Amino acid sequence: MKAKTAIIYTRVSSDEQAREGYSLQYQEEQLRKYCTHRDITIIAHYKEDYSAKTFDRPEFNKLLSFCKKNQSEVDYLLFVNWSRFGRNAGDSYSIIKQLGKLDIEPQAIEQPLDLKVPENKMMLAFYLATPEVENDRRSLNVRSGLYRARKEGRWTTHAPVGYRNIRTEDGRAMIIPSDQAELVREAFREYATGTYGINELCKKLVAKGLKSGRSSFNELIRNKTYIGLVYVPAYKDELAYYTKGIHEPLISEKLFYQVQDLLEGRSPNRPTKNTGKEELPLRGFLECRQCGKNISGSASRGNGGRYFYYHCTCGCNERFKAHEANKMFLELLQSITPNPAVLEMNYEILMDEFTSKFKSAKQQTIKLDEDIKKNNQRIQNAQHLMLDAELSAKDYKEIKVKLEAENDLLLRRKSEVGNGEEDFKEYLRSGATILRDLDARYQNASLKYKQLIIGSVFPEKLIFEKNGFRTNRVNEAVQLICMNNSQLDQKKSGRAKNFLATSAQVEVR
Incomplete structure (x- = not known):
């Protein structure tokens, strides 16, 4: 009787490895033990450090290509569990069909299923849907957490040029000035003189060590992060807006808006x-x-x-x-x-x-500060009325957006x-x-x-x-x-x- 053959597939992404302990080494050891005990010959091993949200993965594409060229030589595609195979149920069914046409049986050694038995397809649906549901729930939690953090004025993604990411003592994300900060300040100061064009100034500062390209430099000198603001993206019914960040500004608002005026053509x-x-x-x-x-x-x-x-x-x-x-x-x-x-x-x-x-x-500054404080208090009052069901969520949202826009103008005037x-x-x-x-x-x-x-x-x-x-x-x-x-x-x-x-x-x- 001809010995059975198999391709073993191991996959992990960095966050999964930390969270679930499915290291590539662990998966390979389990798969090789499985094949040894069942006299299955391993003819190829594909290992991947890639997300399973889709099947457009470098190593998996190579695996499929190998199967098509050598379909008569492969009996099984083995992996530890179905979450290693895929985290999207629809795409997973499609790949299973492709493998079936090549007479190759996909099998999870920790969740074995005889797919020739109709009832097992219900368990397969459960196994395939579970990772997708986990992904969706995790994604929703992450989005919600990032939104809350942004509302608190915390920068949650990769730090912009001039800052670096750190964690506070309580584990919260924050950015602080990096060794690029002075070059960012110089970018704003030099452009404000009106002497340089965008590309020329970018070239000069990159030669000094600024880590930026032409397109990212255009974004850099328009980025309000450098005046201490954090962008809060639209989320559910909330519109996008800027809030005061907890990080240290690199430049003054006056210098920032002076540069914006030059960029918009209001220059000498x-x-x-x-x-x-x-x-x-x-x-x-x-x-x-x-x-x-x-x-x-x-x-x-x-x-x-x-x-x-x-x-x-x-x-x-x-x-x-x-x-x-x-x-x-x-x-x-x-x-x-x-x-x-x-x-x-x-x-x-x-x-x-x-x-x-x-x-x-000085008198104007005091008055502007009072107006900003008054608007913030109005937003808080409107929020209390909404929580007490005396104001609809829609009306609260309109009031909040209007008052925050007014505050943005007041800050610029200040x-x-x-x-x-x-x-x-x-x-x-x-x-x-x-x-x-x-x-x-x-x-x-x-x-x-x-x-x-x-x-x-x-x-x-x-x-x-x-x-x-x-x-x-x-x-x-x-x-x-x-x-x-x-x-x-x-x-x-x-x-x-x-x-x-x-x-x-x-x-x-």
């Missing part, structure tokens, strides 16, 4: 592409005088060296030497000479104005009001010093700060012409501070000229 003049080259600081701030498109810049080789030029991106003939343009721009900055009396008067006016505003800001009083005097004095020697500051600055100066003084693109620079708008505060007394009088009568009128010329080639 800044280069469309940062050059990364000291020889081309004006690239991205220039507009073609012929076609109105952006002026770019690049290097050309010739006469044994590299020479930089600014040129139109649209293919017209606008082209001029970068070093000459840069020199003339520096001369333009040298022509920006603040009127000391106007500068001092401006300083005093701003100090008076902002001192008053800071007092008002971040915009800010305080900043401590630093303002220093910023104001520093600004006055920069204006007094703007050309020297520009000349000694890094590329990033050169571009910040350009964008601050000239909110719109600069155009080079044979008779000098032209732009649609100059920062009006700078222009006023640079006027002498006679020009101030002319300003009142509408006859003043700005400092661009006497700027240097650039040779156009």
